[in-house]
Each structure stands twice: as structure tokens, then as C-alpha cells.
Amino acid sequence: MKRLHLIAFLVIVLLTAARPLFGQQPPQRYGAGGLSRALANALYCQLAGCTMTGAWLGTTIQTSGNVGLGIAPSGTTGQALYVQSNGNYVTSILAGNTNAGAAAAVDLQLQADTARVDLFANATGVTTSRWGQAVGGYNELLAITGNGLEIGTITATPVRIGTNNVTAFTINGTTQAITQTSTTLTGISLASGSIYRVTSDFTLAGNTSLQTITGLSWILPANTAANYPFSCEILYFQATAAVADQFGIQAASLAPTNIMAKADVNISASTFTAANLPTLTTTTATAIVTFTPSAITTIWNARIAGMIENPSGVANTINVMAQTSNAADLVTVKRGSYCVVGF
Numbered sequence: 621m622k623r624l625h626l627i628a629f630l631v632i633v634l635l636t637a638a639r640p641l642f643g644q645q646p647p648q649r650y651g652a653g654g655l656s657r658a659l660a661n662a663l664y665c666q667l668a669g670c671t672m673t674g675a676w677l678g679t680t681i682q683t684s685g686n687v688g689l690g691i692a693p694s695g696t697t698g699q700a701l702y703v704q705s706n707g708n709y710v711t712s713i714l715a716g717n718t719n720a721g722a723a724a725a726v727d728l729q730l731q732a733d734t735a736r737v738d739l740f741a742n743a744t745g746v747t748t749s750r751w752g753q754a755v756g757g758y759n760e761l762l763a764i765t766g767n768g769l770e771i772g773t774i775t776a777t778p779v780r781i782g783t784n785n786v787t788a789f790t791i792n793g794t795t796q797a798i799t800q801t802s803t804t805l806t807g808i809s810l811a812s813g814s815i816y817r818v819t820s821d822f823t824l825a826g827n828t829s830l831q832t833i834t835g836l837s838w839i840l841p842a843n844t845a846a847n848y849p850f851s852c853e854i855l856y857f858q859a860t861a862a863v864a865d866q867f868g869i870q871a872a873s874l875a876p877t878n879i880m881a882k883a884d885v886n887i888s889a890s891t892f893t894a895a896n897l898p899t900l901t902t903t904t905a906t907a908i909v910t911f912t913p914s915a916i917t918t919i920w921n922a923r924i925a926g927m928i929e930n931p932s933g934v935a936n937t938i939n940v941m942a943q944t945s946n947a948a949d950l951v952t953v954k955r956g957s958y959c960v961v962g963f
Contacts, residue, residue, distance in 0.1 A: 689701070690704045691703075722746055729764075737766075740760040740762065743757070778792055814962055817958035818957045821952055822952065823951070830942070836957070837937060840936040849927050850928065851923070855954035855957055856922055857916070857952055858949055864910055865942065866941075867907070867941065868907040871903055872903060872939055876901060876930055881926030882897070886921045896908070
């Protein structure tokens with residue numbers, strides 16, 4: 621009991637002595653001051669039940685409600701902390717950890733009910749692995765609990781993703797089309813089961829070269845050696861006269877380690893032409909199959925499949941192509957023809 625009386629006495633003495641100090645303006649009593657003074661003020665107010673306002677280093681701290689740093693507290697319900705400055709510089713809030721150990725990191729956590737997201741800055745010595753990759757020295761945005769993680773814009777504005785201060789992908793804010801630099805993609809390259817399709821009937825230009833079928837192209841990523849299976853389902857017809865035609869393939873940007881491809885093409889209701897391309901190691905557009913349809917304007921089926929062994933290097937554009945042996949007898953690939961890339 622005596623100990624409690626002593627503690628109570630000391631608290632009363634401290635509060636009585638502190639009141640005049642906290643009644644003075646900063647220049648008279650605290651000199652230049654700092655965050656420590658603001659915290660001391662806040663501690664006093666917590667003990668004495670006061671409210672701090674005014675020019676206390678541009679800091680407003682209240683015993684209840686919202687907190688403002690550099691500005692009066694926000695009146696918005698739920699906006700517990702409001703930080704503001706007015707200058708031609710970056711306003712920042714810093715949480716730091718100078719340790720480089722295996723468990724050293726800075727973690728900003730946001731949690732509502734069961735949903736929690738963390739923003740991590742990992743020290744270089746961190747040995748934790750995520751998705752098969754060490755995270756030492758990496759920054760991470762992680763959904764820890766909850767139903768998932770959403771990234772996007774609420775208004776019709778784009779999302780940009782880049783590396784080395786260069787935009788790699790842009791998601792259009794209105795159409796959601798995905799663009800890699802200047803090449804528009806119909807899907808994200810190399811996602812498992814990515815689909816690339818012909819969005820409107822494609823007709824060959826009037827020449828006898830292998831031509832890329834618009835929509836049936838995709839981009840393999842740079843600096844990644846990997847193998848990619850693909851399969852294509854195509855509907856086609858020929859106009860004017862039935863002549864020899866071809867379907868082919870090209871690795872346009874980087875010579876592949878190898879492309880193996882095969883095709884079978886219906887040329888009538890009951891017959892088809894089958895062929896294969898076991899080896900392609902150059903960037904040259906190369907035929908997989910040569911065929912002659914039995915009738916014009918009739919829509920026939922074609923199937924192409926294969927495996928691309930892509931080396932590390934620049935991003936590699938893969939094109940599925942078509943050709944006619946007579947520039948006047950054009951081949952049309954129908955809307956909805958598509959290729960699937962990946963497992």
C-alpha cells in the first residue's frame with residue numbers, strides 16, 4: 621500500500637511540475653526541439669487529459685480521435701493519421717532497419733477483419749525463398765490473409781509495368797488490351813494456356829510469300845531459356861482457284877534452339893494432307909505443310925502443333941503464317957482461329 625501511495629505522489633508531482641512547461645511556447649522553453657518534444661507533449665496530454673493544438677513544431681496530437689502531423693487532424697471519420705507538408709520536395713514517412721541479417725526486414729502491415737497485406741523491404745542477408753526465388757534485397761507486396769490480392773485502377777486509366785526505367789507492359793484503361801512496348805498482344809505472353817486468336821477474317825496480301833496471320837503471334841520473354849508447347853486450330857478457305865498453299869512458322873527475333881512442328885490440313889470432307897517440320901534453328905519463315913484444297917470458298921479445317929525450344933536472349937516473336945502459290949488465289953483464315961501457348 622505504501623508503494624502505491626509513493627507512486628501516486630510522484631505522478632502528482634510530475635504533473636504539477638510539467639504543467640507550466642507545457643504552457644510555454646517552444647522557443648521559450650524547448651529551443652529547437654524535435655520529435656522527442658512532440659512525443660513528450662503527447663505523453664503529458666495522455667497523463668493530464670489535455671488537447672494539443674497550435675504551432676507545436678507543426679504537430680497536432682490529441683488524446684482521442686484523429687492525429688495530424690504538419691496539419692490539423694482530419695475531420696474525416698476513420699482517417700486516424702493525416703500527414704501533410706507544403707514544399708517542392710518529397711514528403712516521406714521512413715521506417716528503417718540497418719541490419720543486414722537473415723531475418724532483417726521492414727514490414728508495413730495493413731489489416732481489416734481477415735484481410736491483411738504486407739509491404740516488405742528485405743535486407744540483403746534474408747534467406748527466405750518465395751515461389752522458388754530468394755527474396756534477399758527484394759521489395760515485396762504480399763497478401764498474407766484474406767481472399768486474394770487485386771491490382772488495378774478504378775477509373776479508365778492504364779496500368780504500366782516496367783523494368784530498368786522502361787515500360788515493359790501497359791494495360792489499356794479502357795479496352796484492357798495488353799501492349800508490350802509497340803507490339804499489341806491479345807494475352808499475356810507465356811501464361812499457362814495463353815490464347816492468341818484471329819479477331820476478324822484475315823486474308824493474305826497479293827503476293828506469294830509466307831505472311832503472318834494477324835492475331836496468331838506471341839512473344840517469348842527475353843533472357844529466359846525455356847520450352848513452350850503450342851497448338852493451333854484454324855479454319856480457312858481459298859478464293860478464285862484452288863492452288864497449292866502452305867502454313868508455316870517463324871521465330872522472327874531470335875534463332876531458336878529448335879522448333880518442331882507438325883500439321884494436318886483438310887482438303888476435302890474426307891481427306892487431309894499431313895506433314896511435319898522436325899528442325900528449325902533460324903529466323904527464316906518456314907513452311908510446315910503444303911496442301912491444295914479440293915474446292916474454293918469451302919471452309920476447311922487445319923491443325924498445327926509443336927514445341928519451341930527458346931534460348932536466352934532478346935524477346936522472341938513467334939509468328940504462325942500462311943501462303944498461296946498464286947497471288948490472285950488468296951487464302952482467308954477465319955475469325956476465331958486460335959493458338960494456345962503453354963501447358
